[in-house]
Amino acid sequence: MTLLEVRGLGKHFAGLHAVDDVDLDISAGEITAIIGPNGAGKSTLFNLLAGFYRPTSGTVRFKDRDVTGMSPHRTVAHGIARTFQTTNLFEDATVLENVLSGRIVRSHSTVFDAVLRSPRHRREERRNLDRAMDALEFTAIADYRDEIASRVPQEVQKRVSIALALATDPELLLLDEPAAGLTEEETGGFAQLIRSIVASGVTVGLVEHRMSMVMSLADHILVLDHGKEIASGTPETVRTDPQVIEAYLGAGHHEQEGTG
């Protein structure tokens, strides 16, 4: 089943075609990876899907609903969550408070409920705490819950941002280079985490630079170059595609470890 359907999507910045006529199908329960050299438009594509940018052309449909150009607070409510390339957290707050803020979008009690401490509000707060703790345990960082987010190790911060995204109860999770800047060993842990996210029923979209990680994880790969699709398919088809080798792999393996 196609969860997210992208047709002819384009984003032009003052003459630059950052994303140009891209088609993409993300199937439920799979890991779809988007790869390509630096500046290929991968992050822009994510920003378009999550509603951070308004596309200049094309459509995005999520669960058969048109979400093209919908603002982020609505796409999150519909079930699309994302993480950022540079880890982005509420730095002065604790890890738990960070993850709790992922529950805002699923909360319905108002300021009046809070003032009156209505049963609905208390029930919801309890549920929010439970869900936040579930997300912390799922990402294996429950021990850090009371630490200030900016003071925990980088790997933990990256896990916090995933837990925060998971706390919004997404159906599709867009991960923008989740393993950037991590050691080989930590990357292995992240691959494991991404697999368990999919196993828990959340579909994953992944932008990643490390070829080894992408090839071993992805069910489906879209390769972008200069904003255009140059190949798409299973890891095997993509790996042997001459255009991909030319544009990406052929550019030299040292680039694979680059961050972007």
Next chain:
Amino acid sequence: MTTNVSPQRLGTLLVALALLLAPLALTGQDYVLRVLTVGATYAIAVYGMNMILGLTGQLSLAHGGFFGIGVYLVGLLTTDYDWAFWPALLVAVVGTTVVGYVAGVVALRTREEYFAIFTMAMGFIIFLVISRWESVTHAHSGVSGVKYPESLGLLDFSDPMLMYYLVLLFLLGAGYVTYAVRRSGVGRTLIAIRTSEDLARSVGVNVGLNKQLAFAASSTFAGLGGGLFAAVQGFVGPSAASVDLTFEMLMFILVGGMGTVMGPVVGTFLVLFLFEFFQDFEAYRFIVVGPIIVALVIFAPRGIVGYLNAFAGHRRSRGPAGGNETGNRSENRVPDTTTEAKETL
């Protein structure tokens, strides 16, 4: 946490007791009691500033103006239009909320320093209207003979002590609302916006709407404080809507601690105390008060309450969490009492 008395709760209790008992200690000293009552009306308005600046992170400099609208609605309605106090207060509260909401629609299109400049201009316009619109506001002659609140049962609010307790009750309400907001999802939403609008957006916060509501709520408190101020003073002039007043309130909240529950009360009363204490210096009092405030901002940038909270939180952060309401939760779950207590008071 072996007992239920955290340093924060103890501090809150002490402040509350001091405010409750103050009139008893001040019998016969009506001037001091009156200063305290006026201070409490300011503190209510400062809770509004806390909502938009402390929690949501938007520096609104229209606050004195909103306070002035509350002052003049009650002032004019109870004199020229001969309304009773209570309906006039209701109109003041609702009216400032509506003005705040509408103003927010325009003002919140700007961000950061532009928002500050824009709201300061709004505050100045409100002041100009009040101080120049002779036929309605009587301009510089002001409004005199503002009514006391009508008695409720046996309570006669022309008694300064009862008036003080009435204002204190509203102040308590403002503090409680802040506390409730602070510990709920609403507070998390506002603080998320304060910390990072982009990240707030990406976790699904409707940033525009929530800023809008916070701005309207902040003007509600300003209107309430202003309406009570008019009744306490009996006579009001345009200075009750001045931009200077905005900056005084800003000073109160900076000294007390932005975003905290107790900050507005502590900051307002402390700075007013300093003002009164150095009263004899008149205009020169800022030479003395100024450096004290600068020192406070340097050594306790989060305000006095923020400083004390951080101090108390640091000592407690490693303590075992043994909340009684949530004892049935599995062991590694944090009872919500600890998370909320950390920065709550």
